Structure formats: structure tokens, C-alpha cells
Amino acid sequence: MSSIRGRKITATLALGASGVATMIGLAFLAAILWTLFSRGLGGLSWDVFSQTTPAPGSSGGLLNAIYGSLVMTLLGVLIGGPIGILAATYLSEYGRTARLSTVIRFINDVLLSAPSIVIGLFVYTMMVVPMGHFSALAGAVSLAIIVIPVTVRTAEDMLRLIPQSMRHGSAALGAQPWRTITSIVYPAARSGLLTGVLLALARVSGETAPLLFTALNNQFWNANLNQPMANLPVVIFQFATSPYKNWQSLAWAGALLITLFVLFLSIIARLISGMFGARENRVE
Amino acid sequence: MSSITIPYHPQLRREARAEWLFRGLTVASAALVLIILAGVLMALCVGGWPALRTFRFGFLTHEVWNPVTDQFGALAPLYGTVITSLIAMLIAVPLAFGIAVFLTETCPLWLRAPIASCIELLAAVPSIVFGIWGLFVLAPVLQHSVQPWLIDTFGDLPWLGKLFRGPPYGIGLMTAGLVLAVMVLPFITSVMREVFLATPRSLKEAAYGLGATQWEVVWDVVLSNSRAGIIGGIMLGLGRALGETMAVTFVVGNAHRISTSLLAPGTTISASIANEFTEAVGTLYTSSLIALGLLLFVLTFTIIAAARLLLMQIERRGARV
Numbered sequence: 035m036s037s038i039r040g041r042k043i044t045a046t047l048a049l050g051a052s053g054v055a056t057m058i059g060l061a062f063l064a065a066i067l068w069t070l071f072s073r074g075l076g077g078l079s080w081d082v083f084s085q086t087t088p089a090p091g092s093s094g095g096l097l098n099a100i101y102g103s104l105v106m107t108l109l110g111v112l113i114g115g116p117i118g119i120l121a122a123t124y125l126s127e128y129g130r131t132a133r134l135s136t137v138i139r140f141i142n143d144v145l146l147s148a149p150s151i152v153i154g155l156f157v158y159t160m161m162v163v164p165m166g167h168f169s170a171l172a173g174a175v176s177l178a179i180i181v182i183p184v185t186v187r188t189a190e191d192m193l194r195l196i197p198q199s200m201r202h203g204s205a206a207l208g209a210q211p212w213r214t215i216t217s218i219v220y221p222a223a224r225s226g227l228l229t230g231v232l233l234a235l236a237r238v239s240g241e242t243a244p245l246l247f248t249a250l251n252n253q254f255w256n257a258n259l260n261q262p263m264a265n266l267p268v269v270i271f272q273f274a275t276s277p278y279k280n281w282q283s284l285a286w287a288g289a290l291l292i293t294l295f296v297l298f299l300s301i302i303a304r305l306i307s308g309m310f311g312a313r314e315n316r317v318e
Numbered sequence: 319m320s321s322i323t324i325p326y327h328p329q330l331r332r333e334a335r336a337e338w339l340f341r342g343l344t345v346a347s348a349a350l351v352l353i354i355l356a357g358v359l360m361a362l363c364v365g366g367w368p369a370l371r372t373f374r375f376g377f378l379t380h381e382v383w384n385p386v387t388d389q390f391g392a393l394a395p396l397y398g399t400v401i402t403s404l405i406a407m408l409i410a411v412p413l414a415f416g417i418a419v420f421l422t423e424t425c426p427l428w429l430r431a432p433i434a435s436c437i438e439l440l441a442a443v444p445s446i447v448f449g450i451w452g453l454f455v456l457a458p459v460l461q462h463s464v465q466p467w468l469i470d471t472f473g474d475l476p477w478l479g480k481l482f483r484g485p486p487y488g489i490g491l492m493t494a495g496l497v498l499a500v501m502v503l504p505f506i507t508s509v510m511r512e513v514f515l516a517t518p519r520s521l522k523e524a525a526y527g528l529g530a531t532q533w534e535v536v537w538d539v540v541l542s543n544s545r546a547g548i549i550g551g552i553m554l555g556l557g558r559a560l561g562e563t564m565a566v567t568f569v570v571g572n573a574h575r576i577s578t579s580l581l582a583p584g585t586t587i588s589a590s591i592a593n594e595f596t597e598a599v600g601t602l603y604t605s606s607l608i609a610l611g612l613l614l615f616v617l618t619f620t621i622i623a624a625a626r627l628l629l630m631q632i633e634r635r636g637a638r639v
Contacts, residue, residue, distance in 0.1 A: 155361070243564055274568070293447055
């Protein structure tokens with residue numbers, strides 16, 4: 035055995051190193067956010083919100099990309115959110131102990147971390163090839179496929195938080211399970227479900243890979259869901275890797291917008307779930 | 319004996335029908351999760367079939383990637399994917415371990431929640447932001463200071479030197495690995511933190527009672543008690559690193575070749591698909607890219623599934639206690 039002094043020195047050094055590791059992690063975060071803000075704010079102007087993406091060298095904004103991103107993420111969440119909540123309802127209410135549920139939970143967890151570019155390939159072969167062209171709709175569907183596992187995971191956790199006694203009380207009044215679920219369980223878990231959907235929205239609003247070959251990109255204004263549509267992530271990808279200075283500065287502005295949107299959503303989600311947790315505690 | 323029937327009342331019958339419908343909807347939605355997985359696998363198999371049929375096992379062992387002569391081999395992207403992920407793990411795992419130890423042991427109580435939130439914030443940053451940051455900020459720094467130093471210091475060593483030769487491009491396998499490390503750091507950290515916190519208090523107190531230092535408690539009690547959880551967390555991070563697309567595409571250099579130097583540009587499976595898919599002409603080219611996707615899916619599926627199984631086992635054990 036080494037001496038007490040040696041052991042104490044080892045302990046101090048090792049625990050000190052853990053502090054250093056934390057500093058390094060925080061330094062990375064600070065570096066990324068600092069660059070993002072300093073360069074993104076420089077590229078931000080009213081034009082960004084009022085003009086469409088420019089040709090190289092001329093001035094312009096990101097209006098069509100912002101619109102496309104909003105449409106596709108909202109559509110993706112509108113398709114994927116309800117499906118995810120219904121699937122979570124099965125896992126938590128009807129099939130809580132069924133063997134099928136164990137399998138579905140496992141597969142869902144795997145889909146949760148599956149590479150999103152593969153989802154893009156899937157939607158490409160399922161929608162883009164049969165339809166014969168890229169479209170905003172295909173982009174929204176690929177985002178919906180990413181939304182589903184995220185929603186299933188959080189919604190099931192939230193539904194499970196609702197005490198069984200509430201379900202039993204409703205059943206004792208003669209309500210069918212679907213009535214219990216829609217008028218007792220859903221309202222009680224409302225803020226939790228909303229948090230789950232917001233987190234899913236945050237997750238897909240930065241997704242680029244699945245849009246690359248589903249929604250593609252569009253230099254011009256387009257509101258037709260059946261046509262390729264511009265979207266922030268793909269525009270950022272294209273503009274950032276270009277040699278043109280005005281494109282690069284728009285890319286930074288777009289990156290800042292996406293990050294702010296995602297952070298805003300995460301904070302809102304956290305506030306809502308915080309209120310939810312507080313109410314739970316009060317009930318107890 | 320008569321079977322039980324729903325009493326004849328229109329309202330009750332409507333309720334029963336609604337029940338049947340609602341239940342059916344939830345079952346169908348739950349089944350959709352399985353269908354998506356099966357659909358992804360099938361679409362990739364069908365789409366990749368022409369390439370797999372043409373090149374057979376050669377697809378996995380050939381380095382050539384030539385759209386002009388229609389020769390495609392997955393070895394270079396596969397090599398790049400594995401190497402960048404390994405670099406990411408080598409950097410991220412010790413850092414995550416340190417941060418998790420700090421957050422569960424050393425850090426003053428009032429600081430724990432804010433720092434943990436900051437690290438989680440890193441997970442909320444979209445991957446494309448990591449990409450442009452890597453390209454415009456990290457790559458120049460590496461090119462002008464870190465890489466020349468690495469070449470001067472290690473380049474002449476007999477074996478190790480092979481990893482650090484050639485000109486400092488800035489972008490390449492090492493840069494991609496570093497960006498990936500920052501990206502997976504929050505995921506590994508949060509799993510590690512959770513399993514550390516799950517260590518029974520009585521075990522730690524017993525060790526302190528025997529005169530162990532704080533570090534000895536961490537290393538001998540907490541760590542050995544949470545080994546399975548740590549491995550699960552690392553594999554989850556590895557699964558993410560293997561499949562990450564945008565951040566890597568920006569900084570990996572996109573060159574279909576294998577070089578021993580970590581400073582040289584390379585490519586990964588996801589970066590190849592992201593870069594070339596919309597420009598691919600011809601069935602064989604497109605099919606080869608989809609086959610790459612299949613390879614990536616199988617690779618990540620195996621690793622993530624193993625990680626989840628491991629973590630599920632721990633959860634179950636925890637529930638039993």
C-alpha cells in the first residue's frame with residue numbers, strides 16, 4: 035500500500051483533473067456560442083427577414099429558407115406528434131405490460147439514436163422516387179419520422195406519471211378506457227405532453243441531413259408543398275461551404291437564428307415541465 | 319349459458335365503438351414504430367441491391383470509388399467513419415468521465431445544476447452549427463498551431479510518426495474526430511452522471527469509513543459499481559458519432575482515400591452520402607451510396623441496440639433493488 039501522503043496527493047490531482055475536464059467542456063460551449071453570436075449578429079439585418087436567398091455577389095436574405103423551415107418543421111410535428119402520442123398511449127395505457135410493448139420500446143429507443151441521414155434515404159426511395167421529384171412534403175415526412183420516436187419516449191414517461199387511482203376512479207364511474215384516457219389522463223398530462231412535442235420540435239428544427247435529398251433546396255420563393263422548398267439548414271450548408279463572402283455571412287446569420295430558436299424552445303419546454311413538476315409535488 | 323352481450327342502448331354501443339376505434343388507433347401508431355424500422359431496412363436493402371450484387375464482398379474490401387468507371391468500394395468511407403469515431407471516443411470518454419466525477423463529487427452543490435445545464439446545452443446546439451464552427455474556427459486553429467506542432471514532435475518517430483505526417487490541411491480525419499468528440503460529450507456525460515448518482519450511498523459511506531480518500535471512493539467503489547452503465551453510455555455516444563453527418567461533412571475533407579496520417583483529408587459514410595447523393599448519376603452510383611447507408615444503419619443499429627440492452631438490464635436491476 036502506498037503512503038497516506040501519496041494517496042492524498044493522488045486524490046487531489048485526480049479530482050483537480052475532473053475540474054479541468056469540466057472547464058474544457060464549458061470552454062467548448064463558450065467558444066461555439068461566442069463565434070456564433072459575434073459572426074451571426076454581424077450578418078443579421080432586416081434584409082435577412084424580408085428578402086429571398088441571393089445569387090452570389092448580390093444582396094439578399096433568408097426569407098424563403100425561414101418560411102420553408104417553419105412550414106416543414108411544423109408539418110413534421112403535426113404529422114409525427116399525434117402518432118407519437120397515440121403510440122405512447124398504447125405503451126402506457128393499453129399494453130403497459132404486454133410483451134409487444136417491450137419490443138416497441140426497445141425499437142423506439144434504437145430509432146431515437148439512428149442516423150438521420152438514413153431516414154433521408156428511406157424517404158427518398160419511398161416518396162421522392164415514386165413521385166418523380168423532390169418536395170417539401172417529403173421533407174416534412176422525413177422530419178415526422180424523426181419526431182415520432184422522440185415524442186413516444188417523452189409522452190410515455192409523462193403518461194406514466196399520472197397516478198393509477200385517477201384511472202380507477204374514472205373506470206368506477208363506468209367510463210370506457212378511451213374516455214378515461216381522453217378526458218382524465220390527457221388533461222392531467224397536458225403540460226408534459228406539450229413539453230415532449232416542443233422538445234421534438236427543437237430536435238428537428240436543426241436537422242439537415244434528412245432534408246438534403248427530400249426537400250432539396252430552392253433558390254426562389256415557393257409555397258407549394260409539392261415542389262422543392264428552401265430551408266435554413268440546407269441553405270446554411272450550401273452557403274457556408276461556398277467561397278462567396280455574402281453567402282457565408284448569411285450562413286452565420288441563419289445558424290444563429292436556428293440555434294436561438296432551438297434554445298428558446300428548450301427553455302420554454304423546461305419552464306413548462308418545471309411547472310408540471312411543481313404541481314405534481316403539491317398534489318402529494 | 320348465454321354469452322355476455324353489450325346491453326342494447328345506443329349510447330353504450332357508440333361508446334363501445336369509439337373504444338374499439340381509439341384502441342385500434344393507438345395499436346396502429348405503436349405498430350408504426352416497428353413498421354418504420356422494417357421499412358428503413360427494406361428500402362435500404364432494395365436500393366442497395368444493384369451495387370451489392372455487382373460488387374459482392376468486394377464492396378466492403380475495395381478502396382476505389384470512381385464514378386467514371388463505375389467502380390465503387392466502401393473501404394475508404396468505412397475506414398474514415400471508424401477512425402473519426404475512435405478519435406472522438408478517445409477524447410470524449412475521459413472528458414465525460416472527468417465532468418461526471420466533478421458534477422457528482424467535487425463540485426459545490428449550488429453549482430451542480432447550472433454546470434449540468436450548460437453541458438446539456440451543448441447537446442441542444444444543432445449539428446450544422448458544430449459543422450461551420452469546425453470549418454471556420456477550429457480548422458484554422460488546428461492548421462496553424464496544433465498540427466505543425468504534432469508533425470514536428472511526433473512526425474519523425476518510427477511507428478507513431480505515421481499518424482502525423484504530411485502537410486497540415488486543417489480539415490481532415492483528426493478535425494472531424496475532434497468536432498465529433500465535442501458533439502457526443504454531453505450524451506456520454508449525462509449517462510455517466512446518472513449511473514454515478516445511482517451508486518448506493520451505503521457503499522460509499524462504508525468505503526469512507528474504512529479510510530478511503532474521495533478519489534479512491536470514486537475509482538474503486540463508484541466506478542466499479544457502474545461499469546456496465548458506463549459502457550452503455552460510451553456505446554450510445556459511439557452510435558451517435560458513427561452516424562453524425564453534417565458536422566463531419568464540413569470538416570472531414572471529403573477525399574475517397576485511406577491514408578495512415580490522421581491529418582490527411584478522408585471521408586465517412588454519412589459525409590459521402592450527404593455530398594454525393596443528389597449529384598449521383600446512374601443506377602450503380604446511387605445504389606452504391608444507398609448500400610453505404612445500409613452499412614451505416616447496420617453498424618449503428620448493432621451498437622445502439624447493444625448499448626440499450628445493457629442499459630435496460632441495469633434499469634431492471636435497479637428496479638429490483
